[in-house]
Amino acid sequence: MTDYIIVGSGLAGIAFAETLLQHNKSFIVFDNNSQSSSSIAGGLYNPVILKRFSQVWNANKQLELANSFYAVIEKKLATQFDFKIPIYRKFFSVEEQNNWFTASDKPNLAPFLSTTIVHKKYNGIDSPFGYGEVLHTGYVDTITLLTHYHEYLKSLNLFVSDTFDYTAVKTFDDHIEYQNRKAKHIVFAEGFGMHSNPFFNQLPLDGTKGELFIIRAADLDLDVIINTSVFILPLGDNLFKVGATYNWEDKTNTPTAEGKQELIDRIKEILNCDFEIVEHFAGVRPTVKDRRPLLGTHPKHANLHILNGLGTRGVMLAPTLAKDLYDFIENGKPLDKTIDIKRYAIW
Numbered sequence: 147m148t149d150y151i152i153v154g155s156g157l158a159g160i161a162f163a164e165t166l167l168q169h170n171k172s173f174i175v176f177d178n179n180s181q182s183s184s185s186i187a188g189g190l191y192n193p194v195i196l197k198r199f200s201q202v203w204n205a206n207k208q209l210e211l212a213n214s215f216y217a218v219i220e221k222k223l224a225t226q227f228d229f230k231i232p233i234y235r236k237f238f239s240v241e242e243q244n245n246w247f248t249a250s251d252k253p254n255l256a257p258f259l260s261t262t263i264v265h266k267k268y269n270g271i272d273s274p275f276g277y278g279e280v281l282h283t284g285y286v287d288t289i290t291l292l293t294h295y296h297e298y299l300k301s302l303n304l305f306v307s308d309t310f311d312y313t314a315v316k317t318f319d320d321h322i323e324y325q326n327r328k329a330k331h332i333v334f335a336e337g338f339g340m341h342s343n344p345f346f347n348q349l350p351l352d353g354t355k356g357e358l359f360i361i362r363a364a365d366l367d368l369d370v371i372i373n374t375s376v377f378i379l380p381l382g383d384n385l386f387k388v389g390a391t392y393n394w395e396d397k398t399n400t401p402t403a404e405g406k407q408e409l410i411d412r413i414k415e416i417l418n419c420d421f422e423i424v425e426h427f428a429g430v431r432p433t434v435k436d437r438r439p440l441l442g443t444h445p446k447h448a449n450l451h452i453l454n455g456l457g458t459r460g461v462m463l464a465p466t467l468a469k470d471l472y473d474f475i476e477n478g479k480p481l482d483k484t485i486d487i488k489r490y491a492i493w
């Protein structure tokens with residue numbers, strides 16, 4: 147009997163897998179490569195919601211855990227994927243500068259917003275009003291993390307590249323059976339793919355499509371992430387990741403002409419140098435109506451659990467949520483009411 151089956155190996159699934167490994171639990175992971183959200187994500191982590199000047203929910207706890215969690219994996223895989231690099235908010239007016247200073251006075255934002263306006267000149271960008279620097283930021287190169295982590299799981303025989311067949315699940319009081327396997331628990335972490343899961347697809351996972359580019363801009367010299375209506379993230383070799391769009395209607399993983407035009411327009415608001423589009427990606431973020439994750443246990447099947455709803459911030463959230471779900475299942479530690487699926491009376 148295996149302790150766990152995990153369905154999905156995006157940021158959520160691998161965070162749970164790593165948590166299990168750290169507690170010497172046995173498991174197997176299924177993934178069918180049907181969702182692209184984690185692999186194409188910008189990967190930025192930023193404790194401040196710059197649009198509204200508010201702190202990300204539970205930011206301190208999430209950042210602290212994410213830092214140590216990814217550092218442990220980097221060491222284990224002997225690969226760097228967590229890059230600590232500042233995020234600069236470009237100011238377009240004196241009013242924006244003033245709003246920044248007002249926000250940086252708030253006790254919960256003060257640790258994260260520098261009070262010095264940066265007047266650095268970057269080739270390729272005009273910024274007469276300067277930039278505000280967000281502290282404790284960076285990005286996780288998600289494709290590097292996922293590729294290496296999947297290889298690692300494969301080397302341990304813990305990874306199955308296959309579609310999980312929900313109709314083959316048999317539930318019992320103290321275990322489940324799936325094809326020729328027995329497990330104590332299943333954790334479903336399928337991102338937007340949850341809609342195919344008959345056990346949990348009543349939950350209000352809206353999904354928000356996002357598109358992003360890799361561009362080449364030989365004249366752009368940038369050693370920080372610029373964030374305005376889109377972010378521009380330097381990758382080296384004159385390459386930059388730029389994103390992302392938000393579309394609440396289209397739920398496909400296909401890049402569109404509209405998304406392309408929107409990104410081009412946004413880039414032109416920031417850059418005054420030439421650029422060419424090298425790649426164009428799309429994916430659906432697993433967003434929830436109330437902007438809180440979906441964690442918990444199926445009300446009728448005590449061995450079926452969900453780890454979903456990471457929304458727009460999977461990088462920062464995944465380690466904390468994996469830990470919360472693990473503590474809930476194994477140690478009976480209650481979930482915060484705001485993330486527990488019990489808040490939806492749908493069954």
Ligand SMILES: Cc1cc2nc3c(=O)[nH]c(=O)nc-3n(C[C@H](O)[C@H](O)[C@H](O)COP(=O)(O)OP(=O)(O)OC[C@H]3O[C@@H](n4cnc5c(N)ncnc54)[C@H](O)[C@@H]3O)c2cc1C
Nearest residue numbers: 154156157158178180184188189190310337339356460461
């Ligand atoms: C354009 C874009 C930009 C983003 N930028 C950022 C950012 O800068 N910072 C940030 O923190 N977050 C960002 N995000 C959000 C982040 O990507 C998500 O929060 C995160 O990827 C969600 O991870 P997940 O593991 O829950 O879901 P997913 O990444 O969707 O993973 C689900 C996995 O389950 C698998 N699966 C589904 N159904 C089945 C099945 N039946 N059988 C087997 N396998 C199955 C899929 O193949 C997939 O691998 C961005 C997202 C997008 C789309």
